[in-house]
Amino acid sequence: MTDHTLIVQELTTGYGDRLVLDGLNLEIPSGKVTAIIGANACGKSTLLRTMSRLLAPRHGQVLLDGRSIHTLPSRQLAQMLGLLPQSPIAPEGILVADLVSRGRNPYHGVFSQWTRADDEAIAAALEATRTTELADRPVDELSGGQRQRVWIAMALAQ
Structure with a gap:
């Protein structure tokens, strides 16, 4: 970063x-x-x-x-530069890993490939927010505090 x-x-x-x-x-x-x-x-x-x-x-x-x-x-x-709003809304049913990966969107065009750097950025963001163990869970099943940490992970991945 x-x-x-x-x-x-x-x-x-x-x-x-x-x-x-x-x-x-x-x-x-x-x-x-x-x-x-x-x-x-x-x-x-x-x-x-x-x-x-x-x-x-x-x-x-x-x-x-x-x-x-x-x-x-x-x-x-x-x-x-990234901005995390006060009350973000996740798409229904989206998994934590998928939401955090959206932080990488600015680095990809229509035909660009996912890279090792993307995987590393997501892993580092999940680790920094202590949400790695939540990666396969739907965001809408998390507690309020867990959701906040997942949104922060998305911003960090960006």
Whole structure:
């Protein structure tokens, strides 16, 4: 896995007439765990949506390795940045291993072959989240905590 630096410069964004973030500056250094904390409805999710290109900024920019995320092709951005929503929904009946393997989608085109690197990324993600023993179980049969760990494994595999 490659580390990437994410920088937010003078970010202003919101929904409709409602301004949520105004002139925010932030640097998330590569190789570090960063927590974004705050009161309910203070803009944490809006920040994450904007940093992952799901919401366009009104002003400012988000840079990933010095490049605007809006200039990166979608597949390349997905290889460098992942977002796990608060309440993800898995397809009914999908097995843990199949869900985690979806994290590898940005690395494959229509005709590309599955590689050893894909298998290794999935195995490492399952191991890191201690979900290896759940690989053959349907996601919808897991506890809430197990599901969270499986979704994190998918993001790590990405």
